[in-house]
Amino acid sequence: MALKVTKNKSPKPPIGCDLTECMSMLSGAWAPNVIWHLRSGARRFNELRIDIPPVSAKVLSARLKELQERGIIERNVMPTSPPSVEYQLxxxxxxxxxxxxxIVEVGHKLKMRD
Amino acid sequence: MALKVTKNKSPKPPIGCDLTECMSMLSGAWAPNVIWHLRSGARRFNELRIDIPPVSAKVLSARLKELQERGIIERNVMPTSPPSVEYQLxxxxxxxxxxxxxIVEVGHKLKMRD
DNA sequence: GAATTGAGTTACCCTGCGGTAACCTGATGT
DNA sequence: ACATCAGGTTACCGCAGGGTAACTCAATTC
Incomplete structure (x- = not known):
């Protein structure tokens, strides 16, 4: 056989926190899309529903709640009537x-590459 | 009521390809971990299994196949016996x-922030 | 000739996550 | 008086996708 656990010894100096944990910031359906659509400013609940077409109210509201708890977005209720709610990064x-x-740029290059 | 669809008109100049599509590059369990553990060089199947502890052979092999099809990793069979297989970015x-x-850096900051 | 090794594959099960649809609340417009 | 609107919530359902375990194959070593 000859090898078994040659050279490579898992080159992992703990960079800070582990990838899996950090990536979980972006977990859940549409999470990256929410961030993406907030990148150019605050948006309201129903605006986001339109921005991200096939997202259901249930999932959008769950995702917004999670992202807020994770410290990625903020929720501000505007004193209009009916009250509208703005979300921002x-x-x-x-x-x-x-x-x-x-990531989008790499994705784009991969698509162009054939 | 007063608003309805005020100001914000979805500020999205199509940057290249859409986020959802590009993010799907990283989809599937452990996909980001595989990339992460290959960042410092080629590794073999069973090494990756050890690097990414709770991954099953079934899922690892599925993920490697997908990442290869997506053009993110390469597979090289080494003519040893039994043949060992190296994967690299x-x-x-x-x-x-x-x-x-x-992403990891932001995750780290979020953890430190309390 | 039996056991081990690397790199998978296959069959089976099971759960969680997302979709759909209906409903809610309080203030306003008609 | 009634519908509408914003921003949700709730109950229910379905299945894709991951886990487990057992198996394969060929070459090698004991």
């Missing part, structure tokens, strides 16, 4: 935008 | 690493 949330952008 | 695949890194 927190400062940390905004830091995710370039990361998503980078 | 393609050039496009490597471009995903900084994006994942950025």
């Amino acid at each position: 927190t400062e940390l949330g905004m830091e995710l935008v370039p990361a998503l952008q980078a | 393609t050039e496009l695949g490597m471009e995903l690493v900084p994006a994942l890194q950025a």
Whole structure:
């Protein structure tokens, strides 16, 4: 056989927190889309439903709640009537935008490559 | 009521391809982990199983196959006996690493923030 | 000749997550 | 008086996707 556990010894100096845990920030259906559509400013619940077409109210509201708990977005109720609710990225949330952008760029290149 | 569809008109100049589609590059359990663990070089099937503890052979092999089809990783069979198989990131695949890194950094900050 | 190894594959089960549809609340417009 | 609107919530259902366990195959070593 000859090898078994040669060279490679799992080169992982704990960078901070583990990937799985960090990636779970973006977990749940439409989570990245929500962040993406908030990248250019606050939007309201029903606007987001239209922005992200096949998302159901149930899932959107669940996702918004989670993202808020994770510290990625903020919820502000506007004293109109009926009250409308605006969601926007927190400062940390905004830091995710370039990361998503980078992913989109790679995705784009992969599509062009054939 | 007063508003209905005020100001915001979905500020989306199609950046290239849509987010959902691009994000699907990373879809499936453990996909980001596979990329992450290949970031510092090629690794073999059973090494990856050990690197990413609770992944089953079935899912790992499915994920590797998908990532390969997507053009993110390459598979090389080494003529040893029994043959061992090395997986490594393609050039496009490597471009995903900084994006994942950025996400990890935000995740880390969120954890520290309390 | 039996056991081990690497790299999977297959059959089976089971759960969680998302979709659909209906409903709610309080203030306003007609 | 009634419908409408914003922003949800709730009950129910279905299935895709992951886990487990057992098996394969060929070459090698004991």
